[in-house]
Amino acid sequence: MGSKNYSSNPEVQATIEALLKLGCPPIPVAPKQNPRDERCHIRSKTKEGHLYCPIDGELRPLPRFTGKNPSYLDWKGSPRFVKHGEFQDRLPTESELKKFFRNPKTGVGTLGGHAGVDWLDFDAKCYPSQEDCDNDVARIISNICSHTGVQEDDLWIERTGSGGWRVAVKPIKKPTFTNFATAPDGEHVGEALYKGRFTVLAPTIHPNGNPYHRIGWGNPVEVESLEVIGIYPTLSEVETIKKRKKREKKTSHTNPTQPTNPQDNPWDIRNFAHYFEGYHEKSDGWGYAKCPHHNGTSLTSFRVKLSTGQFKAWCNCNTKDVYKSGLELAQRLGYKTREKQDSDRLISQDEWFLKHGFKNLPNLLSNLFKGFGEKPKPKDKPRKKSTQPKQKADCSYQDGQRLATWRNAVFTGHKFILDKSGTGLGKSHTAGLARPAQFGVRKLVYLSPDHRNPTTKSIEDNYVDLPVRNNGLKRDFSRTTPNGNPFIRWPFESEGEVPDTPGNCYRTKLFRKFASKNLNFEASATSPICRTCKLNFNCHEGTGQQYHASFRSDRRGAFKANRIRAHADSMPSPDDDGDDDNTFNNPDLADA
Incomplete structure (x- = not known):
């Protein structure tokens, strides 16, 4: 299978062959598309069923093809999505690979977890400077070499288009965290992409126009654990793991899939999720947006189940932090919580205005005029001197004048x-x-x-x-x-x-x-x-x-x-x- 030619781009073909040799699925990545082009922007529906195009804070349509999600260019050059979930437990077939990589502009990525491979993704924007990022990654690579006895050239190392790094390892002890630091009490600097997580690889073109580069041409090496080479869970990840274990021990007497009404609970996140940047709803019954807690770029890192209010943060931010940051954001943008009321007695604001509004008009209109009698006449204002002559003037003109x-x-x-x-x-x-x-x-x-x-x-x-x-x-x-x-x-x-x-x-x-x-x-x-x-x-x-x-x-x-x-x-x-x-x-x- 690895000897077949799937892409006319030799660098993409080399990555495909290396992934197949490891037992990892090659997943295509279409270049970033203009969100104003047809089918290249997200479309959603309001609760009333109206179609609309969600926009970001700069009034631009939200893109469907970001240059970092599983997708490919067909024989016409049109972008298509890939249901990469199908390849969680299998490799693409030869016919699928030929279809995915027919266009030489299509990049390549893979899914973590296959063949025991985890991809360490170091994000340059999490460091004070590019130099700090490079030095920290060099230290981790040195730890890997010391722990395994291999040379740096024998590792799979990549440089991302945005200045970050990818390093592939095969930890014997599987990690239980995603967000990592490079010190026990350090700050978040990257993500460990293991089972089910998608990663982009060289020579794909980054959305900023720069290509990913393969630095080390070796294979993922086996390590005892991520902690041994200096990769640790962030403090928020530690708290998340503890709470997750605590929840697993509890027995719930309620059905979490039972639909609920957000109006019954003023603190339900569905009441203010539409304030989150990039919020949009899809036909799958979920609402999507950027996570309000961290400064990521994904427009789906936060998602909430519209029927139940359950929400997830795919960036693995602490759910308590996500909720707190989201509520603070919504309140800054004008959201106000209300006291919980009997749902049988709730009516809309418009119905209240028409039914009871006139009883409160003295208060509502106090800044306009007092009472219900004749509206006071405005005070006379000093008029500006006019240069307009009082007499009329008649004149005629020719064509074009x-x-x-x-x-x-x-x-x-x-x-x-x-x-x-x-x-x-x-x-x-x-x-x-x-x-x-x-x-x-x-x-x-x-x-x-x-x-x-x-x-x-x-x-x-x-x-x-x-x-x-x-x-x-x-x-x-x-x-x-x-x-x-x-x-x-x-x-x-x-x-x-x-x-x-x-x-x-x-x-x-x-x-x-x-x-x-x-x-x-x-x-x-x-x-x-x-x-x-x-x-x-x-x-x-x-x-x-x-x-x-x-x-x-x-x-x-x-x-x-x-x-x-x-x-x-x-x-x-x-x-x-x-x-x-x-x-x-x-x-x-x-x-x-």
Whole structure:
């Protein structure tokens, strides 16, 4: 089997043959893929069944093919996953190996535990410097040579693309820990990858673009134990091992697989796991994220069973530390624990607002106005001196001079301009070409009741649409904009239409119901609806897209543009937005 040619890359082929000779399964590793490409990013579903693409803190899609997970490139060059669990107890067949390594860009790795081989993975970022990492690994290699009597060239040693190291050994006494230190009371510097753990090997290309290098071309050597060569469990690993043994001795009278409701326990980790970086849910019934306790890179190092709340940390962090760090992270991001209540009496916040909210309006609205009588009139503010002339001025212009005429009118002190030219003669087109600098202002705003669906190409190309609060809109393919985009409108709920675009505020209906009672809670900083929303922080910081809570960040992002199209009702009041942003009101609005 080892004499067969499986890869046209000679270095990959050499590693495959060496692994097969040892009795270890060669597992393919596809190069890192652009997560924005098709099928190269993680997709998940919300609890309501909506598909979404989880993103990281920098608004990038979470990658499926990281360059470090079992996968391969098919004959078309498309990445495919490998169910490496199938090779826990067997080697790949010849046909599987030919399929896995057909593409020369596919790298190679293996699983620990086969043939008694454990892979010591030294992580450079766990050391103060690269030099400290290299010196520490050299010391461990020297211990191995002293213990076994072999030369360094007779060991299997690799340098990773990120500056770390891989050393293969065959301990007679199997380790019971993963995270290791190189001193009895030392800090975590690496992982012992034994049975079932996957490791990447040379000459695979690291996600940073650097290849793994084979330094020692020997074979794994037998050692009495990892402790003999200077590899020790971290203190947290020692505690984990003790607790694991303690749990094994206990007899549980409850069924750990019985589904539970996280609302019954305010301390259930399911109530705040969505605050963890990279959190996403899959169809297998588990939620995945980065472990909140250590600074790893894996987006699946933490996983929680959605039905029971049981969670695992595949990085072997202490579960108590994981929970504590996760709760602290969630609380920093706005999560607040609640007192445990009778589940039969629980109602949603929205139901409470509609049923009991008016009893507490004096408190909720104390920062807006006092009592329920007529709203006090705002105090008069000193007006700025205006340079606008009081008399009207009529003028006419030739073809191609409209924009210059508007500009001249502004700079001669005219604040309101009414262009009476006929329909279809290019007023909107000219407005679309206008730039703020031409009028000496910071922003231009094109106001239209149908701002989402411009009928003029220059408006669609040059003006950013100001989003409105919604729980999903409807795409109407019977009508299109100048750029060929379908019209976006509110769904006809009375006719049974459902939204087909992601919403930006899942509490939109609550805002509408209060608005029908003449209560305007749109100002997010003072709105009791926003202030009591569990996703308030995510909505403000731009990390709530996957929960349909992004209105505030979307709106703030739109206002950063220097040309905006919006509905007049969506514009902030001068008190909210200040006098800095001058607006250009489209003359067509007078005819709307």
